[in-house]
Amino acid sequence: MSRLPRYTFWSLQFRKLHSSHIATLSFPSSFSTSTPRSPATPPIHVGLTEYAGRGVFASRRISAGELIHTAQPIVSHPSLSSLHTVCYFCLRKLPSSAPSLEAPQTVSFCSTQCEQQSKASQNRLANKSTSRASIVCKDGMGLKYPLLVKRLACQVISGVVSSDVLDILQPEISSSDRISKMKKEFALLKSTFEDSDFGSEQMPFLTEEWYAGVLARIRINAFRIELAIGSYEDLLSLAAASVEAEAAVGNAVYVLPSLYNHDCDPNVNIVWIENVDAKVKALRDIEEGEELRICYIDASMDYKARETILYEGFGFHCNCLRCESKD
Structure with missing residues (x-):
C-alpha cells in the first residue's frame, strides 16, 4: 500500500511504470484461484497524488455498492491456526473434518485445480516450513511474513513469478532490530530450502539482500484475509461483511x-468472500476523478487510537477530514 505521506523515489518509479498500465495488470493463470477469463477493464486508473505518492482514481462515476474489481494475489499463505481448515492454495474453507493423526502436518486443497496450481516446489516445502514453526516462534520472530517470503521464493524457483515481482511496491523502513531478526529468518529459510535438496543453482536470487527487500515490502503491503460469512450476493452490506467476518x-x-x-x-x-481473491466495492457514490481510499485499520476506533496505530504501524500521520476534526 502507498502508506507513507511522500516518497519521492517511489513517485519516480511509478512514472517509469505508468506506461505499463498498472491498473490493468494481469497475472499468470498458473496461480489464479478461479477459472481464467477476460475481465472488463475496471473503472479506475493509477496516478500520482499531491501528498501520498501513488493513488487509485475513478475513471468514471462509480455507484454505491458497485463491484469495482477483483484482485488475485501475487502470493498468499494460510495462517498456522488455519493450516488444516482452509485450502493451502486459495484459502477457501474446507469441509469440517477431524485432522489426520497419521499425517497431522499434511496440507489440503479444496479442488484438484488448486492442488495442481500449487507448484511441486511448494508442496515439497509445505511440511518443512510448518515443522520449523516452533523454532521461529520461540525466537519471537513471528511467522506470517516469513511464510509469505518462503512461498514467493517457491514461486520464483518454479518460474511462476520473477524475483523482482514485488519491486513496484513500497517497502517499510526497517529498524536495526528488525534487520537483525531478518538475518536470523533468512538463515532459517535458506536452511529449509537446503534441507529440501534445492541447490544454489536453482535459487541464485535467494540472498540476504533479496530476503530483506521482499520482507520489507510484504510487511507493509500484506492484507489480513478474513472470509465473510455467506455468499457475495447474500451480504447485506460491506460494513456487515467486515464486522461479521470469521x-x-x-x-x-x-x-x-x-x-x-x-x-x-x-x-x-475490500472483502474476501469465498477465497483469497480480493473484491473491492464502493461504499458510496464516487465521482469521476475522485481518489478511491480504503481504511487500513479498524475505522471504529477513536482518534487517538487511530493516530497511534497508523504512525507506529504504517509510518504516517493521517490528515483525512475525520482526523483533522479529531473525530
Whole structure:
C-alpha cells in the first residue's frame, strides 16, 4: 500500500511504470484461484497524488455498492491456526473434518485445480516450513511474513513469478532490530530450502539482500484475509461483511489493492468472500476523478487510537477530514 505521506523515489518509479498500465495488470493463470477469463477493464486508473505518492482514481462515476474489481494475489499463505481448515492454495474453507493423526502436518486443497496450481516446489516445502514453526516462534520472530517470503521464493524457483515481482511496491523502513531478526529468518529459510535438496543453482536470487527487500515490502503491503460469512450476493452490506467476518485465515499480497491510500472515512472497502481473491466495492457514490481510499485499520476506533496505530504501524500521520476534526 502507498502508506507513507511522500516518497519521492517511489513517485519516480511509478512514472517509469505508468506506461505499463498498472491498473490493468494481469497475472499468470498458473496461480489464479478461479477459472481464467477476460475481465472488463475496471473503472479506475493509477496516478500520482499531491501528498501520498501513488493513488487509485475513478475513471468514471462509480455507484454505491458497485463491484469495482477483483484482485488475485501475487502470493498468499494460510495462517498456522488455519493450516488444516482452509485450502493451502486459495484459502477457501474446507469441509469440517477431524485432522489426520497419521499425517497431522499434511496440507489440503479444496479442488484438484488448486492442488495442481500449487507448484511441486511448494508442496515439497509445505511440511518443512510448518515443522520449523516452533523454532521461529520461540525466537519471537513471528511467522506470517516469513511464510509469505518462503512461498514467493517457491514461486520464483518454479518460474511462476520473477524475483523482482514485488519491486513496484513500497517497502517499510526497517529498524536495526528488525534487520537483525531478518538475518536470523533468512538463515532459517535458506536452511529449509537446503534441507529440501534445492541447490544454489536453482535459487541464485535467494540472498540476504533479496530476503530483506521482499520482507520489507510484504510487511507493509500484506492484507489480513478474513472470509465473510455467506455468499457475495447474500451480504447485506460491506460494513456487515467486515464486522461479521470469521477469524483471519491467512495473509496475502496484491499489486492493485496495495496502491490504495488510506482514509479513516473510506469510500471503498475490500472483502474476501469465498477465497483469497480480493473484491473491492464502493461504499458510496464516487465521482469521476475522485481518489478511491480504503481504511487500513479498524475505522471504529477513536482518534487517538487511530493516530497511534497508523504512525507506529504504517509510518504516517493521517490528515483525512475525520482526523483533522479529531473525530
